[in-house]
Amino acid sequence: MEWIMAELLQHPEIMEKACKELEEVVGKDNIVEEFHISKLHYLDAIIKETLRLHPATPLLAPRSPCITQTISEYTIPKGSRVIFNIWAMQRDPVAWENPLEFQPERFLRDAEKGDYQGNNYNFLPFGSGRRICPGIPLAEKMLLYVVSTLLHSFEWNIPHGTTLDLSEKFGLVTKMQEPLIAIPIAKYSSPEHYL
Numbered sequence: 344m345e346w347i348m349a350e351l352l353q354h355p356e357i358m359e360k361a362c363k364e365l366e367e368v369v370g371k372d373n374i375v376e377e378f379h380i381s382k383l384h385y386l387d388a389i390i391k392e393t394l395r396l397h398p399a400t401p402l403l404a405p406r407s408p409c410i411t412q413t414i415s416e417y418t419i420p421k422g423s424r425v426i427f428n429i430w431a432m433q434r435d436p437v438a439w440e441n442p443l444e445f446q447p448e449r450f451l452r453d454a455e456k457g458d459y460q461g462n463n464y465n466f467l468p469f470g471s472g473r474r475i476c477p478g479i480p481l482a483e484k485m486l487l488y489v490v491s492t493l494l495h496s497f498e499w500n501i502p503h504g505t506t507l508d509l510s511e512k513f514g515l516v517t518k519m520q521e522p523l524i525a526i527p528i529a530k531y532s533s534p535e536h537y538l
């Protein structure tokens with residue numbers, strides 16, 4: 344959530360497009376409801392692009408084969424520890440055009456690239472195989488619901504005189520080096536929408 348908001352604050356033109364989509368789908372003075380979520384295609388692409396550049400678990404969970412396996416020309420001995428660096432795979436210039444740029448449109452052009460089910464080995468934010476994250480449907484809905492509500496209810500800015508720092512802190516989970524500080528300004532004309 345923090346990375347999504349940070350990327351949007353870093354790219355005001357993308358934030359503006361997301362807010363425009365919300366105005367069209369939800370309506371200016373309406374609150375976001377569950378039935379709107381499946382219609383927010385641009386916001387969905389923003390979430391995918393954030394999970395591509397900032398996967399929650401950059402090295403997934405380590406795997407260990409119970410039998411010796413040969414895959415292509417590589418032999419993986421039984422019991423060895425196998426680590427998937429999805430952070431690097433999701434920035435691979437062979438698989439992704441301008442991999443370091445934040446471009447949600449890439450997922451609108453090619454929907455297959457954003458498959459969460461672990462079938463596309465260049466995009467594995469929820470892992471793959473039998474230990475894939477079982478929370479995908481909930482995570483997908485909650486991310487869309489919370490981000491759309493934050494964007495549709497408030498205008499967001501960083502504190503005056505500060506700059507955004509999107510550098511990462513190395514660890515099991517991808518965190519921001521400097522936690523994001525963002526200031527909300529109410530958008531709805533009626534305070535009742537916030538109750």
Ligand code: HEM
Nearest residue numbers: 399400403404468469470471473474475476477478481482
């Ligand atoms: C944005 C939100 C989330 C992300 C990015 C995420 C990501 C992941 C990843 C990468 C794994 C490891 C998969 C692998 O190694 O192949 C995982 C495992 C898991 N996740 Fe999530 N997850 C999210 C939300 C959730 C939610 C909402 C739940 C539960 C309601 C959940 C429950 C689990 C469980 C139980 C596992 C362990 C599965 C196993 O080892 O068999 N996750 N998740």
